[in-house]
Amino acid sequence: MDPLDDVLALLETQGHLSSSLVAGGQWGVRFQPPEGVKFNAVRRGSCVLEVDGIDEPIALAQGDCYLLTGARGFTLRSDPGVEPVDARRIFAQAVDGVARTGEGDDVLLIGGRFSFGSHAQDLLLDALPPVIHVPSGTRQAETVEWALTVIGDELTGRPPASRLVAEHLAVVMLVHVLRLHLAREPRTMSGWLAGLADPAVAAALTAMHGDPARPWTVADLARSGAVSRSTLAARFKETVGQGPLEYLTRWRIELAARRLRQGGDTVAAIAHDIGYGSESALSVAFKRVTGMSPRDYRRHLVDA
Known part of the structure; x- marks a missing residue:
């Protein structure tokens, strides 16, 4: 994608x-x-x-x-x-x-x-x-x-x-x-959008968006942009403002949040589809990013 x-x-x-x-x-x-x-x-x-x-x-x-x-x-x-x-x-x-x-x-x-x-x-x-x-x-x-x-x-x-x-x-x-x-x-942009202007960072972003469930490593993402691991890590941090794997975590949580808003899917199914091995692993990451568990997030949507 x-x-x-x-x-x-x-x-x-x-x-x-x-x-x-x-x-x-x-x-x-x-x-x-x-x-x-x-x-x-x-x-x-x-x-x-x-x-x-x-x-x-x-x-x-x-x-x-x-x-x-x-x-x-x-x-x-x-x-x-x-x-x-x-x-x-x-x-x-x-x-x-x-x-x-x-x-x-x-x-x-x-x-x-x-x-x-x-x-x-x-x-x-x-x-x-x-x-x-x-x-x-x-x-x-x-x-x-x-x-x-x-x-x-x-x-x-x-x-x-x-x-x-x-x-x-x-x-x-x-x-x-x-x-x-x-x-x-x-240079007037920041975050992931600024990263699209850097060929190596853009290649890593495209790879993550194309297959967010894959167990990516920084080395894998560096190969997609034909640079070294250290070069990608530095350039990604400089342009996007966070490391490649931190960005991947946040993007997965955005995808999970959309699935929760749409309703229907279980938390376990969502976890599997976006690259987490278990419901508990997704819950830990989701709470770390959003401040609430997936179940609390869904409950909050219903009560709103």
């Missing part, structure tokens, strides 16, 4: 599209901190993005898109200094999926957000910078541009199931944005 695909699937990633925004003249819109990961794409015109806690505004041109990965308020404006209006008021007056502000239609943005299941903060969001800006006009951005074009066509033409198709395409766009950012600026 590809680790990025694996984590996004584990987190039950979903795209949610909002109304489009059409603006013209001198305008500004202030947005409250979003839930999950917010995205916008400029389909026509240009504007300025200002994010709370980020010193420099970001100029957005036609074809650009961005992700906001944390709960930060932000403002979109035609020009710096224009007094913004509250986005909630603008979008409450949207007609046929289009919100409007200012005078004219110089600018068109489409956007939405991505929601995730539990542990998204630890597994994904903490590894990302607060803003990821993908400018247009680069070869690497072509796939993102294609996805955005089709999303726009779906929302404009409104064929049957258009919203469902557009929201699935938004997830495709998210994957490509993360890939592009990983290739372009790996």
